[in-house]
Each structure stands twice: as C-alpha cells, then as structure tokens.
Amino acid sequence: xxxxxxxxxxxxxxxxxxxxxxxxxxxxxxxxxxxxxxxxxxxxxxxxxxxxxxxxxxxxxxxxxxxxxxxxxxxxxxxxxxxxxxxxxxxxxxxxxxxxxxxxxxxxxxxxxxxxxxxxxxxxxxxxxxxxxxxxxxxxxxxxxxxxxxxxxxxxxxxxxxxxxxxxxxxxxxxxxxxxxxxxxxxxxxxxxxxxxxxxxxxxxx
Ligand SMILES: O=P(O)(O)OC[C@H]1O[C@H](OP(=O)(O)OP(=O)(O)O)[C@H](O)[C@@H]1O
Numbered sequence: 001x002x003x004x005x006x007x008x009x010x011x012x013x014x015x016x017x018x019x020x021x022x023x024x025x026x027x028x029x030x031x032x033x034x035x036x037x038x039x040x041x042x043x044x045x046x047x048x049x050x051x052x053x054x055x056x057x058x059x060x061x062x063x064x065x066x067x068x069x070x071x072x073x074x075x076x077x078x079x080x081x082x083x084x085x086x087x088x089x090x091x092x093x094x095x096x097x098x099x100x101x102x103x104x105x106x107x108x109x110x111x112x113x114x115x116x117x118x119x120x121x122x123x124x125x126x127x128x129x130x131x132x133x134x135x136x137x138x139x140x141x142x143x144x145x146x147x148x149x150x151x152x153x154x155x156x157x158x159x160x161x162x163x164x165x166x167x168x169x170x171x172x173x174x175x176x177x178x179x180x181x182x183x184x185x186x187x188x189x190x191x192x193x194x195x196x197x198x199x200x201x202x203x204x205x206x
Contacts, residue, residue: 010200017176022052032108041112121161157181
C-alpha cells in the first residue's frame with residue numbers, strides 16, 4: 001500500500017502564516033509582554049511571530065522556552081499521548097529579575113501544531129497553575145493575566161484534550177491555518193530542503 005501523502009509546508013508558508021496571524025493577534029489581544037515557545041517545533045514560529053508583533057523602535061518581546069514531550073504508550077490506545085513530561089520549564093527566578101514576574105501580563109504560548117491538543121492543554125493548565133501559585137504567595141490575583149495560544153497549524157480532528165477558556169482570562173486561541181489530519185512535513189525536518197520546498201509549492205503551501 002502506498003504511504004499516505006504528507007502535507008508539505010515551506011519556510012515561506014510558515015513565515016506568511018505567522019505574519020498574517022500576528023496582525024490578527026495585535027487586533028484581538030494587543031502586543032504580548034512575553035512569548036512562550038514550546039520546544040522544539042514552537043521555537044521557529046515564536047521567533048518569526050516576534051518580528052511582526054513589535055513595531056519599529058519598540059523593545060523586543062522576550063521569548064521564553066518550555067520543553068514538553070509526549071510519551072506515547074503504543075500498547076494501550078486509550079492512553080496514547082496522555083503522558084507529558086516537562087523537559088524544560090520557566091525560570092521564575094530569572095523572570096522576576098528581568099520581568100517583574102508574569103502576573104498581570106499578556107502571555108502568548110506558541111507551538112507549530114495542534115494535533116491531539118494534549119500538549120497545549122498541558123502547557124496552558126501548568127503555566128496557569130504555576131503563575132496562580134506565585135500570585136497567591138504574593139497576595140495577588142491571576143485574573144488580569146491573559147493567556148493566548150498561537151499555532152501555525154491546527155489539525156481538524158477529534159481532540160484528546162480541551163483548552164480551558166476560563167484560564168485564558170480574555171486571551172484567544174488562534175491557528176494560522178486549519179488543516180486536514182495528515183502528517184505535516186515542516187521544513188526544519190527536511191533532509192533535502194530544495195526537494196521539500198518543491199513539494200510544498202506543488203501542494204500550494206508556499
Ligand atoms: O497536540 P499534540 O498531540 O499534543 O501534539 C503536538 C505536539 O507534538 C509535537 O511535539 P513533539 O513532542 O513531537 O516534539 P518537537 O516539537 O520537538 O518536534 C509538536 O511540536 C507539538 O508540541
């Protein structure tokens with residue numbers, strides 16, 4: 001049986017989706033105070049997005065990295081993708097020095113793809129939990145801390161987890177594009193970038 005065709009995406013395509021989405025984000029939530037990229041796939045879109053979220057002459061928006069890995073239990077279909085391991089997390093110490101903590105800030109979480117939504121669910125709920133604990137310890141309220149989410153691609157499929165809007169405090173969820181449930185081939189994974197880009201162009205994703 002032939003392998004299912006992958007959904008090829010070029011660097012230009014990612015760049016343009018980030019540009020278009022940054023304009024929408026600025027309209028809907030204003031300029032974020034902090035971008036949190038979920039590694040590894042979220043790092044490149046996070047950096048591209050920053051270019052378009054900042055106006056000339058303004059300070060760069062800081063980007064923090066978090067690392068999350070999905071451990072799939074292939075033996076049990078019910079638990080696939082349910083275990084997430086933090087491989088890297090925010091350094092509140094460093095953030096406090098340079099950033100006066102995250103409480104009350106406009107925070108944008110970025111990843112390249114929303115597949116089963118497990119990762120985004122985890123990232124939002126754990127960030128909320130940690131910042132809420134911090135807020136409580138300082139006698140402050142988390143409700144003016146806005147959490148938004150941007151993904152380059154959202155796969156149109158049944159999700160395994162939800163994004164809890166009540167944690168977003170007025171923030172938004174935005175995808176650059178909603179796509180079919182196919183294997184997305186991103187350019188940073190390509191061995192032969194010229195061949196990859198040609199395929200992306202052929203599919204109209206350039
Ligand atoms: O919606 P989900 O089903 O949770 O899947 C999406 C996640 O899966 C991929 O991460 P992966 O762990 O493959 O690592 P990578 O980002 O380093 O490529 C991707 O970068 C997302 O973070």
